[in-house]
Amino acid sequence: MKNTRKLIWKYIVPVIIALLTFLLCWSQILYSFDKIFSDMCYQTPTTANKDIAIIAIDEKTLQEYGKIETWSRSRYAQLIEMLNQNEQSAPSAIVMDIIYAGTTNDADDKAFVEACKKANNVITAVDVVRKAKVTQGSSGLYVDNNYVETVEFPYDSLKEVTDYGFANTIQDTDGYIRYALTKADYKGEEIPSLAICAYRHYCESRGIAAQMPDTDANGIFGFTFTGKSGAYEIVSMLDVMQGKVDVRAFADRVVLVGVYAPGLQDAYNVAVQKGAQMYGVEIHANILEAVMEGKTALPVNSALYALICTIIVVGFYFLIRKLKIRYSIILLLTLIVFDVVVGKVLYLNGFIINIVELPIVLLLTYVVHLIYEYLAEVLHKRKVLSAFKKYVAPQVVEELSKKGDFQIALGGENRHIAVLFVDIRGFTPMSESLQPEEVVGILNEYLNLTTDSIFKNGGTLDKFIGDATMAVFNAPFDLEDYIYKAVCTARDIASGSAELQEKLQKRFGKTISFGIGVNCGNAVVGNIGCEARMDYTAIGDTVNTAARLESNAKPGQILISQDVYEQVKERVQVTEVGVIPLKGKSNGVFVYSVDKVL
Secondary structure (H helix, E strand, C coil), X not given: CHHXXXXXXXXXXXXHHHHHHHHHHHHCCCHHHHHHHHHHHHCCCCXXXXXXXXXXXXXXXXXXXXXHHHCCHHHHHHHHHHHCCCHHHCCCEEEEEEECCCCCCHHHHHHHHHHHHHHCCEEEEEEEEEEEEEEEECCEEEEEEEEEEEEXXXXXXXXXXXXXXXXXCECCCCCCECEEEXXXXXXXXXXXXXXXXXXXXXXXXXXXXXXXXCCCCCCEEEECCCCCCCCCEEEEHHHHHCCCCCHHHXXXXXXXXXXXXXXXXXXXXXXXXXXXXXXXXXXXXXXXXXXXXXXXXXXXXXXXXXXXXXXXXXXXXXXXXXXXXXXXXXXXXXXXXHHHHHHHHHHHCCEECCCCHHHHHHHHHHHHHHHHHHHXXXXXHHHHHHHHCCCECHHHHHHHHHHCCCCCCEEEEEEEEEEEEEEEECHHHXXXXXXXXXXXXXXXXHHHHHHHHHHHCCCEEEEEECCEEEEEECCCCCXXXXXXXXXXXXXXXXXXXXXXXXXXXXXXXXXXXXEEEEEEEEEEXXXXXXXXXXXXXXXXXXXXXXXXXXXXXXXXXXXXXXXXHHHHHHHXXXXXXXXXXXCCCCCCEEEEEEEEEC
């Protein structure tokens, strides 16, 4: 059973832990939970890029000009002309985060087109409508979730004089924005996002090569938000239109124009701030800056990540089985911190890993280890208690089980104890005249009597030595009034012998009697032997003297030493035997015969 348990915890449990770790990290079933902590770790606000500014169609602008749906496009033309009135102070790009689909008033539409054509730095927004579509691929049919069904472009004359990019954002599975798209394919045309289109204008105006972010097969990349809402320089469109803002402040910058007021359905949940939405124009600004400064990243291969986590967790499991609890806790905390630090470093270098799965699996593994250690300790205690039940009184075992402060180990301690020896008188000649089965029956009756008497008085059954019994009192646990209880045990054995003699006389026609010796003093008590086989016993002169007293006792006699008598003399009636020589001792021992125990 022990070997089976070791086999399970050495081989089977690590395999199970490895499989569960790999599946958990590979399947990413904790993805949404992970992002709560990943966003806190990865999305750390920084100072906004000064080359980006936002002109907000805010509440005071709407109050002045009315609902945006009623605006004349000549108003947008006026804004474009104001921003580009001086070629030297013109913006690198003007990103209009507004859909200009269809025509309105010919004169207004034409005015807007003329302004954009003259400026040559305007980017307008398109709306991409996606849906899932079953598509035939090289490996068979698959569902294309990024299929572009239709695109809502600006009206034709405006489309011809401006660059355009889609204004759509992509929400993660938990509804938050932390990823962006570089492009959308529609009928063979590659449409960039507003941020990518603006970035190209920015690089062209400065004569630098555009460095596109690494993306997955669908053109998706993760990005870091610069900050929460309000991080960028934001000015009201009304202030610009009324000349309260010096438009030269926008020179060579990317200017994004978009709604910045509640109720216009252009606000979204973003990774950098929980509990508050961010307007679309600010999201485009954050994506633009992330591309400009290389603050983009891609998820690592999930299978590779799962494999690395599995190796770490299995190694952790084998290490904590050998470490003390305080060191295993230190190791656990170190690995959790390591996971977060490595996750942050990788993210800053363009790689995204989930930082929650590994700590969770490590914690679960540690809990499994603790459960194993607890169960092993429980089994160990049960084993010890089961063993002690054969040696000590049930009430002692019960107290022991409550405290649990014991160990099975080689070695001993010096304790003051009382030792009792009892032997059957006449057992050898009696056994010669009986069948073996009858001898065993008589011996068992005798052993039951001595054992019950020992346990009744809280003693410890040390051993059976043929037809003799040895018991110790006050070991392995403290026993109150243990010397007196040893004498009481002798009395109970002697009293019980009368009934036993009568029973044996009727059953076998034979009778036996007892000789008992009791001594007290210091002795070495503990587990004696080797790791493979050990016995709990007491050794020393105190034990030897008790054995000699028993061997000198006449049938039915209880002999106690002077030391025992001094401790119990107020509660016993004795007859002085005097000094008797004991085998192996140079000096005799003064001995008393117990007549009655009070």
